[in-house]
Amino acid sequence: MSLADLRREYLGQPLSESESDADPFAQFAHWLAQVRETDIDPTTMVLATATQEGRPSARNVLLKSVDSRGFVFYTNYNSRKARELEATGRASLLFTWRSLERQVRIDGTVEKVSAAESDAYFATRPIESRWSVYASNQSEVVDSRETLELLFNAARERFEEDVPRPDWWGGYRVLPDEFEFWQGRPSRLHDRLRYVAEANGSWRRDRLAP
Secondary structure, X not given: OOHXXXXXXXXXXXXXXXXXXXXXXXXHHHHHHHHOOOOOOOOEEEEEEEOOOOOEEEEEEEXXXXXXXXXXXXXXXXXXXXXXXXXXXXXXXXXXXXXXXXXXXXXXXXXXXXXXXXXXXXXHOOHHHHHHHXXXXXXXXXXXXXXXHHHHHHHHHXXXXXXXXXXXXXXXXXXXXXXXXXXXXXXXXXXXXXXXEOOOOOEEEEEOOO
């Protein structure tokens, strides 16, 4: 069987203007609450960035908090993703929830979270994850797995249980100016609702062709 022959029908529930929330943050919270009951890892999201020249890149990261301000994840501030975020000030997020045949795309500007927010989250990470921050010069070439493990062991011996958050590691918040909620439907007539931020602080909701 060729890849072109691999097909499936989408049988998701309707996504209508009358039943969706006028506030995209509320709509996201509603969908997230539903998918937490069915999906193994509902907080995984694709983070897409680009260089100033327009060269894109994408990777999976984990959503660590969301509120009316935006969507927060954490990373090394010297990593490729961080350099591109700093260069353009924009990002796109994509949640894919296969258990409910849904996707949510979020585009927006980006800001660093406060040092206090980053400190508070860092303190909740497992101790091994805190040691690994010091072992990994993220996105840079490392000559071997053995070198990485030596750096990890050195961080463990240096800090033991008292691991401070380094100033080159912390959070970013994506401040949305556009959402798209996608629901898979039969016959490829998928439901797509887009929310676009207006100048007065409200959201315009449009249906997009599938």
